[in-house]
Amino acid sequence: MNNELAQAVYDRSPVWMQNLLLSAYGFSLYRARYGGSYRQHLARLLRTERYSRSELAELQAVELRRLLTHAARHVPWYARLFAEHGISPDGIDPDNLGRALPILEKDTVRTRTGLLIADNVAGGALHTINTSGTTGSPLVIRATADALRRNYAFFERFLRTAGVRSRDRSVTFAGRMLLPAGRLEPPYWRSNWAMNTLLCSSYHLSDSTAEAYIRCIARFRPRYIDAYPSAAYTLALYLTERPELPRIRPKAIVTSSETLLEHQRALIEEAFGCPVYDQYGSAELAACITQCEHGSYHVNPEYGIVEIVREDGRPAAPGEAGELICTGFLNDAMPMIRYRIGDSAIASDRSCGCGRAWPVVESLLGRVDDVIVTPDGRRIGRLDPLFKGLTGIKEAQIVQVAPNRLEVNLVRDNAYDPSVGARLVEALSLRVGRDMQIELRFLERIPRTAAGKFRSVVSRLPQPARHGVEAVEQRLYS
Template sequence: MRLIPPALARSIFRAQEFLLRRPTFSMATELERTQHLSRQEIQNLQLQRLGKLLHTALAHSPWHARRILEAGLDPENLSWEAFRRLPTMSKEDARHHRDGMVWREAPGGIYRYNTGGSSGEPLIFYFGRKRQAADAACRIRARRWWGVEPGDREVLLWGAPVELNRTDRVKALRDRLCNQRLLNAFEMSEARMDAYLDQMEAYQPKVIYGYASSLALLAEHAKKRNRIPHLPELKVVFTTGEPLYPHQREIIQHVYGVPVAREYGARDAGLIALDSPAGQLLVNSEWIIVEILDDEGNPVPDGQSGEVVITNLASEAQPFIRYRTGDWAYRSTESCRQGRGLEVLDEVIGRTTDVIVRPDGTYMHALALIYILRDIPGIQQFKVVQEIPEKVAVFVVPEKKQWHEDNTERIRQGLQQRLGGDVAIDIILVGHIPPEASGKHRYVVSYVGAVS
């Protein structure tokens, strides 16, 4: 496996961003400065950029323009109180009114993307160069907190197509030139995972990045094999795409021997927050406004949970303004322990599809069920699927040497204690649980509270 010097890979990455007319590195340099502004100064910067976004929306996005005018917002004279008069927008709004949102002549062109559709129909939307650069710059800044620079060797455990078209092949070549190696999260057989561990040791990455579930699955396999990879250059493992559960953090840290940091974002909403070495999830406040709202759309007090509603200040090509993400989170009562003016999220619970709904309407964190199943010996893998509140299907891959027939009843009783005795628990023993279409290996999926 040929290794490219990090300095050369960094130069290639810079040249790529320049040729694509993305101001990624100038944005990253600016972020190094603005993160040390006070909270008030960052809020002033947000209002300034919000005014520019509203100006753009008024001129180029008829659907948003109508809402802005009806709410009586003046981009030249904004306040947070006035901003909150603007109604929130949903995924259904973004789906059905896309043509009334998109600025097709945005500088640098627009680029079609789609979400994974884990809670229903995928959402098709458009990026501009500004949004792409802002996401990349925020990621560069967060990597630097951990001593990682663009061009440093990186392994990605990620969903990847089996058949590569011409565009995929070009991307694969670009990734290699920029010192990124992709391991396919769709292919997680024992033989393939053995090969992944070999490839990691041969490549010696400085950072590993991937789905929390896939990284935990690989770590569990390594521990089972008594095969702890020797990775002396590794600084940090970044997890993304789904909640990081405590048992996943524990096994990943144990096997890879470095801290685990979360990356929180979404394709449509943008890169929202990343973990700092001080163990706090810091919002990219210069480019993302985060509101935590209750069911009636009112702000919840710090330390209480609510829905994450974002405004992406770089989303001029298709504005996402007061956009309901369908995620639940807590805003921290703390400020940044390292003196930055960035906002802090205490915990991201996950999507509505990660939250179980009891028949009485009570919402329950997925961990309530995960802990029950993890405490029963003989379960190699599992997945809980809820279609309706009154019924839950549990798919189990049994560990043959440790599995006992009475485990079925233990699972049923444990879950009914959490969900209610009237809930039907259908337990299905299988030889393999395939990943989601995205490549994620999700423990709990509920379609009851899914936000459209």
């Protein structure tokens, strides 16, 4: 919903009226997303998808030159930066970009928003993307209508890789509030007839409600399901435990917004009998990384340039982890050039058997802030292998509450016995060191963020200044 009044009217309406309101809203969104230049953008992307490495390099060089020239002329922040450092856009290409320009920090985007908006775009015509954070101040991103349409063209191309299209019958687990958080009775879903979509609330999905969701989704017979990994995983667990429930057989499951863990992917694919295609995007319109039929994560090169850099600022070597530094070509209203987006990944130099000449990212590691820092200074990100082979644990979250203290939140099932917990503490201790105290906490459900997202590792330690702003929680495609 667009504003508080619309939300208030929606909240007070009966379900049938909410379906109607959501569908009307869906139609207006549909026009905004798929009108105008959308078709041309999609046609172009379907052509460039099979470009050779050298054709893509040429395309990126042209796009980068155009973006930098625009920024130098029309974006006050960059005009000043280029002038102060005597930088000319003509001398910068995709290969020397990392050496030529400094990194744009999230804090700068938050505090200098006005200076980052181009002076030659009509303010009234811009769209505002608000990103919500778990704490701290959100970012405000301004985007042209054309940038959003191009963005949806990229999403459509990704869906086609998965063998589906955006207007196919689909189920979406939405981050937006479709119904009051305290609602105990179904339906936990609403209809968007404009998009042929059943919108399901992520906030109400739990053990006690999963059966109702499954029966409804099975009746709906979606061609694909678009969900947070944690939501798809909850359904998959329940389907696996309850073979008497109707099966759900979509052609694909597409996930985004959270780090997809390997054990989640395996169980989701088994329970739904179809592949999972994961996707990484951002509200800042700075990067698009999508999985192909071969399971590789590919940087979409027409979207922008993604560097993976080490802490010392140098490019990460293949197999090495680093932070994503993103330059997006889409949004002239608020260009993100060498933007530190707050997520990290493992670099790769391999090519993929799918035939696309796109760069490969070995794996996405998630938010930079969500790591455990051991008392001896080691940073440990992905801890999900710890839970491998442990029975009786449905969901787990590791929270660092102090430099020497972790809390492990667990949701148990009937197969849990105390030896499982002891093994978990032991395995965790091995990785984080004996100086770290570990406490197990048993919960009914692990709380989600304000945007309904699940985080497997949470750090409550004060973050260094450059990470002073909470990472983006906006789910762009919901």
